[in-house]
Amino acid sequence: MTIFHFLLPILLFHGFQCAALDAAGNDQFAFSGFHGADLNLDGTATVTPEGLLELTNGSVQLKGHAFFPDPFRLRRLPGGAVQSFSASFVFGILTTYPNLSCHGITFVVAPSKNFSTALAAQYMGLANFDNNGNTSNHIFAAEIDTMQNIEFEDIDNNHVGVDINGLRSMQSHTAGYYGNGENESFQSMSLISGDVMRAWVDYDEELAQIDVTIAPIHMSKPTRPLVSATYNLSVVITEQAYIGFSSATGPINSRHYILGWSFGINRPAPAIDIANLPKLPRLGSKPRSKVQEILTPVAIATFLLTLGLVAVLLVRKRLRYAELREDWEAEFGPHRFSYKDLFHATNGFNDKHLLGVGGFGRVYKGVLRTSKLEVAAKRVSHESRQGMKEFVAEVVSIGHIRHRNLVQLLGYCRRKGELLLVYAYMPNGSLDKYLHYEGEKPVLNWAHRSQIMKGIASGLLYLHEKWEKVVIHRDVKASNVLLDEEMNGRLGDFGLSRLYDHGTDPQTTHMVGTMGYMAPELVRTGKASPLTDVFAFGTFLPRF
Known part of the structure; x- marks a missing residue:
């Protein structure tokens, strides 16, 4: 009897533990809305009163996670192969700007629910600069990405991908679906259209095949998946794993929602009751009664x-907020801001918001009233040395470029007598203030200096060789290198830039730039080229 009383608690403990693991390992669930759902949430993730799982709330540079609270036993036996599983979810992405969004949603299988060290923006709350791609992560994810990140070799800013241990997709495809029946052609979809969409993620144990499929909300699952990849997840997923979602924003107001979710092991994911799903909120004005x-x-x-x-x-x-529009803007212009919005964002271009003054004009910090996005508005005067020609060059050059080491041009505005460019705000200012610091600004350590140097080199390489045209900056120097919130270097001020097609010879033009940074051949011939940018970069390094 004594031995029995001694062994009973141990037997009960192990019995309950095995029962819990078996239940999790063979379980299935379905959420048609999330009222009363037992989920583990962190960051910006929350369940709204309407029953929506809101992963991000429009705040910039933040992340949110939502996980099923209990781990799943995806392996049939300890050390065995990962079993087949299937997930289905209904999602929607809302953005303030029609053609801009950051960054996306991932369905994730991970050994832990703790992603406190992960970064927002392009890392989507899953990894950071140091551990992205490490096999020790043991992460499988299906990404729905609305931003093209060159460092991850993204195919475009509207794609679906399969990720293993990081954000560099092993297989990806532009968002869309293949029709069923007679019409099996590919139909494209815009992930940031504001429409509700469905997604399926399936893994076949026997074939070691991962399929990801998306479709409009009222369409049945297409027979042909959008992305199909062969990869044995048994080398990735741990004995017990958590399933859920991760999402993050960058510098642009975006909201990511899950409306319904189901999951099953060794069976299709249970059906989601589409008719009873909550409705996406409206970002614009309400319909008129x-x-x-x-x-x-x-x-x-x-x-x-x-x-x-x-x-x-x-x-x-009207005269106070009057603007100018010309034909070339329809072809080359990125998102256009209203002068009224910029006027209010900067409190009437008040000197309290002044960031800097130079030959180009004045730069003001502003906060847009609708999106709460922090921006830097460059107000160019006609008396400055940066006139209309340089303004157009800057809009054409960087309005469509996206790279982590180039300052992002969000948009522009023109009105009589004034030219305005709207950039992503760089909170740490320009690099020259740190190289020749005054007051309490810290001296950059060598690790930061090396990171910034490599970043600017990467940005120049992208301008010279990776973009669809060759872009010559023509004014590479410390005051044109800005530092973001993570002290990453970003090359800015493209007002003197020139661009031409790959394989052609740049035309001779008048000599521009900063004395001391201009290559001898530029001074002699007036012909700028990628090599003259490289010379300026080389001149800039010793001073760095």
């Missing part, structure tokens, strides 16, 4: 009767 539809014509008539009394005030207000 019938009362508003009736009152609107009355209000318009009243407005027309009183128009004469307020005409002078309206004209003055």
Whole structure:
């Protein structure tokens, strides 16, 4: 009896533990909305009153995770192969700007729910600069990515991919689906259209095959997957693993939602009740009610009767925010900001928000009222040495370029007598302030210096060889290198840049740049080339 009482707690403990593991290992679940769902949430992730799983809330440079609370035993036996499994989820991505979003959603299988060391932005809350791609991560993920990151060799800014232990996809495809039945052609989809979409992630144990499929919400699962990759997940996934979602934002206001989710082992994921899913919120104005539809014509008539009394005030207000538009802008312009939004963002271009003054004009820090996005607005005057030609060159050159070591041009604005460029805000200012620091600014250590040097070299290589055209910066120097929140170097100020097609010879032009950084052949011939940028970079290094 004594031995029995001694062994009973041990037997009960191991019995309950095995029962829990077996239940998790063979379980399945389905969420059609998340009211009362037992999930582990961190970061910006939350369940809204409407039942939506909101992974990011529009705040920039943040991450959010949502995991099923219990681990799953995906291996049939300890040390055995990972069993077949299937996941299905309904998602939606909302963004303030029609053509810009950061960064995306990943369905993830991981050994732990702790991603405290992971970074936001392009790392999507899964990894960081040091451990991205390490086999010790034991992470499998299916990414829905709305940003093209050159360092991860992304194919575009609208793709689906299969990731192993990091954010560099082993297989990816532009977002879309293959039709069923007679029409089996590929149909493209925009991940940031604001539409609700479905996704399926399937793993076949026998074939060691991973399939990822997406489709519109009311379409049944396509028979042909969008992405199919052969990889034995038994070398990746641990004995017990957690399943869930990770998402992150960069410098642009974006919201990532999961509306429903199901999962099954050795069986298809259970069906999600599409009819009972919560609705995505609206970022714009609400639809007008019938009362508003009736009152609107009355209000318009009243407005027309009183128009004469307020005409002078309206004209003055319009002139205050008047803008210019020309034909070339439709072809080359990135997102255009209204002057009114920039005026309010900078508190009327108040000197309290002034970041710097130079030959180009003035730069102000601003916060956009709708998105709360921090920006740097460069206000160029006609008296400056950076006129219309340089303004157009900058818009054309970097308006469509995305690279982690180049300052991102978010948009622009033009009005009579003023030219404005809107950049992502770099909180740590320009590099020259750290090289020749004053006051309490710290001296950069050699690790930071090396990181910045490599980053600027990577940015120049992308401009010269990797982009669709050759871009010559023509003014590489410390004051044109800006530092982001992580002290990464980003090359900025493309107002003097020139671009031409690969394989052609750059035309001779008038000599521009900064004395002391110009190559001898540039001074002699007036012809700028990638080599003259390299010379300036080489001149810049010893001073660094």
